[in-house]
Amino acid sequence: MNESYRNHPSVLVKNVGVMIVVGVIVAMSMGSYLWALIFIVLAAVSFIAWLRTTMTVFEDHLVVESRIISVKTRTIQYDKVASVNEVKGVFGRMFGWTSLRININSSQNYARPEVTFVLPDDKASEIAAIIKSGRVAVEDTSDKVMDEEYVPDIQPAFSFGFLDAILFGVFGTDTVKLFAAVFWAAITVVSFIFSAEFSIFSILMFVSSGLFPIIGSIVRHGNFRVYRIGKKIRLVHGMLTVYDTTFELSRVNAVCVKRSLFARMIGRCCIQAEVVGINAEQNSTTPTITMLIPESQLPRAMDALFPEFASDCEMSRQPSGYLNLIMFRTLYLTLAVAAAAFLAAYLWIKGEPDSGSALAIPVCASAAAAIAVLSFVYWYLSYRIFELGEDGRFIVSTTGVIDRSTYIVHYPKVQITSTRASPRARRNGIARCTLSLLSSGGRTKIYCGFFESDRLDGMADRTVSESGKKLTVINAGTSACTAD
Amino acid sequence: MTDYRTLDPRSMRSMRIGYLLATAVFAVAAVVLFFLRDLHEALIYACIGAVALAVLMAVLTIVFPKIYYDHYRYFISEDRVDVRRGIIFLTHTVVPLERIHQVEVVSGPINRMYGLADVSITTAGGVAKIEYLETEEAERIADELNAIVDAIVKGQRNE
Numbered sequence: 001m002n003e004s005y006r007n008h009p010s011v012l013v014k015n016v017g018v019m020i021v022v023g024v025i026v027a028m029s030m031g032s033y034l035w036a037l038i039f040i041v042l043a044a045v046s047f048i049a050w051l052r053t054t055m056t057v058f059e060d061h062l063v064v065e066s067r068i069i070s071v072k073t074r075t076i077q078y079d080k081v082a083s084v085n086e087v088k089g090v091f092g093r094m095f096g097w098t099s100l101r102i103n104i105n106s107s108q109n110y111a112r113p114e115v116t117f118v119l120p121d122d123k124a125s126e127i128a129a130i131i132k133s134g135r136v137a138v139e140d141t142s143d144k145v146m147d148e149e150y151v152p153d154i155q156p157a158f159s160f161g162f163l164d165a166i167l168f169g170v171f172g173t174d175t176v177k178l179f180a181a182v183f184w185a186a187i188t189v190v191s192f193i194f195s196a197e198f199s200i201f202s203i204l205m206f207v208s209s210g211l212f213p214i215i216g217s218i219v220r221h222g223n224f225r226v227y228r229i230g231k232k233i234r235l236v237h238g239m240l241t242v243y244d245t246t247f248e249l250s251r252v253n254a255v256c257v258k259r260s261l262f263a264r265m266i267g268r269c270c271i272q273a274e275v276v277g278i279n280a281e282q283n284s285t286t287p288t289i290t291m292l293i294p295e296s297q298l299p300r301a302m303d304a305l306f307p308e309f310a311s312d313c314e315m316s317r318q319p320s321g322y323l324n325l326i327m328f329r330t331l332y333l334t335l336a337v338a339a340a341a342f343l344a345a346y347l348w349i350k351g352e353p354d355s356g357s358a359l360a361i362p363v364c365a366s367a368a369a370a371i372a373v374l375s376f377v378y379w380y381l382s383y384r385i386f387e388l389g390e391d392g393r394f395i396v397s398t399t400g401v402i403d404r405s406t407y408i409v410h411y412p413k414v415q416i417t418s419t420r421a422s423p424r425a426r427r428n429g430i431a432r433c434t435l436s437l438l439s440s441g442g443r444t445k446i447y448c449g450f451f452e453s454d455r456l457d458g459m460a461d462r463t464v465s466e467s468g469k470k471l472t473v474i475n476a477g478t479s480a481c482t483a484d
Numbered sequence: 485m486t487d488y489r490t491l492d493p494r495s496m497r498s499m500r501i502g503y504l505l506a507t508a509v510f511a512v513a514a515v516v517l518f519f520l521r522d523l524h525e526a527l528i529y530a531c532i533g534a535v536a537l538a539v540l541m542a543v544l545t546i547v548f549p550k551i552y553y554d555h556y557r558y559f560i561s562e563d564r565v566d567v568r569r570g571i572i573f574l575t576h577t578v579v580p581l582e583r584i585h586q587v588e589v590v591s592g593p594i595n596r597m598y599g600l601a602d603v604s605i606t607t608a609g610g611v612a613k614i615e616y617l618e619t620e621e622a623e624r625i626a627d628e629l630n631a632i633v634d635a636i637v638k639g640q641r642n643e
Contacts, residue, residue: 060634071591071601073623075630079637080585104585104606114586276608415609418577426574436609443610460578464564467580 004056008097008118012050019043055117057127064115080104084128098124156225157304160291168291169217172270175261175402181210224291228305231473249473251276253413253437255309257406268292274437274444308473309408313391318383321428322450326379328424334372341368386449397448407446411466413437419456431456488557494598495616496549501594503545510538558614565605567614583607584633587626
């Protein structure tokens with residue numbers, strides 16, 4: 001085919017026309033033609049962008065080129081295209097043009113098309129047909145319940161009541177957010193006690209950072225039930241709006257066992273999963289598979305819901321070289337905060353000589369010392385807590401000092417492995433590894449702490465050698481469990 | 485034994501121009517703040533900060549491009565793209581070819597002056613880049629990667 005196309009002139013009319021109209025309005029209202037000139041320049045840039053952006057269609061791929069300030073040439077193989085949509089708006093239907101939207105499975109543009117080109121109706125249909133015929137047939141993984149598989153009397157693997165939803169809403173959230181909510185609640189109470197009136201600002205902060213998210217979580221996760229049906233997981237939850245989501249196990253890239261600080265105190269944890277293709281609006285964070293369950297029930301829950309992710313790998317802590325790194329980090333941080341504290345004290349004394357002389361040095365020195373000590377404690381705890389294990393099929397990583405997460409990642413699901421090492425880390429033979437996966441929210445990065453560089457290079461090699469393999473999904477039944 | 489390739493020596497000049505532009509921005513800001521210093525006391529400190537940043541960027545212009553050039557290594561094999569780069573912190577990135585969805589060749593105005601381009605490799609989990617390649621080399625690598633990806637997909641289709 002090898003034909004090149006530009007965007008339909010309607011795009012030019014829209015972009016340039018809008019710029020000119022807005023420019024005229026702004027110029028008239030501001031009383032200065034300089035504003036009109038700015039918009040005329042922007043209109044000219046839009047014209048050049050339209051003129052110099054082309055799409056060339058080949059037999060098995062297309063190339064989008066744009067030559068504005070930067071020259072960009074993008075090649076997209078049809079086999080990598082996830083979906084092709086032909087969208088006709090009101091004007092498109094009237095005047096005969098179609099917006100062709102091409103999506104690939106990219107975390108960069110998970111929420112919008114990779115390529116959008118406006119073309120005459122016939123050309124758009126022709127190109128869409130070419131792209132669709134060039135794609136490999138994809139297994140239908142749409143998340144709808146398969147009626148023939150759904151048996152009305154099937155029992156959920158886990159079901160949770162209203163109290164569980166409250167517990168999850170309060171203790172399942174990030175500890176920092178919970179502390180922020182408590183902080184603002186305390187400020188509200190204290191301001192009332194000392195001034196006999198409520199601080200509107202603190203109330204608003206408490207409501208927005210604490211109350212609404214907790215209530216929202218309770219409403220969203222009320223009546224929570226999770227089913228394992230063959231090779232699928234089905235989630236049904238919600239007190240006002242009922243969310244019914246089904247997805248294939250093959251779309252699960254990683255399973256996460258999350259333990260917030262308060263959840264650990266009460267001996268509970270929850271299971272989440274990094275799933276490709278879950279509607280990001282419904283599940284704006286990593287989808288919850290179970291709410292807070294007792295730790296003793298975790299093995300049964302994993303066995304019932306994710307037996308494919310069973311892993312017996314030996315976990316190891318960060319090597320002693322990391323302690324050396326912590327010492328130097330603390331030293332550098334101490335020097336940096338000391339310099340900042342000195343500057344702050346100087347400015348304080350200069351600005352307010354009366355109060356500054358007495359308070360500046362003690363306050364700034366205390367703040368600097370607290371930052372240095374807390375940082376050292378945090379890093380030392382991370383040395384004691386972070387773990388890494390691999391068994392050839394999975395990478396298991398435990399991170400988090402305050403809120404702990406244990407990720408079980410299937411090797412072939414890792415898209416990019418990246419290790420990073422400072423000069424001090426290199427001297428100790430260690431580096432920090434980051435695994436990039438595709439998830440419901442676009443891209444998920446899993447940080448693995450500091451481990452031996454050779455070991456991390458071996459993991460990278462393994463992600464390459466395992467990249468073509470698929471997860472062996474077990475056609476499991478369901479086993480009913482209750483969260484006691 | 486993997487044969488890592490290094491960057492084109494012209495890359496250092498392209499990097500220097502980028503740093504010089506940043507230096508110029510801070511220098512201009514410092515000059516503007518200096519002339520406005522009488523408006524508010526804080527602008528004096530802002531001017532000092534801008535001067536410090538301009539001096540820092542000038543030093544980096546001299547030092548960093550050589551270090552980046554010395555550290556930068558990449559190779560493309562039949563199953564992966566492997567890039568090592570960095571100045572103080574060294575990053576090693578590995579992308580299995582099977583994961584590549586899209587390959588892009590990008591050449592900004594500074595790179596175009598020196599006949600250089602970047603190859604941007606998009607996967608489902610993020611983007612990896614091979615930077616400061618000669619334009620023909622970048623296009624050749626992009627063609628090579630597209631051909632390999634095409635072969636992998638056709639192989640999967642035949643299975």
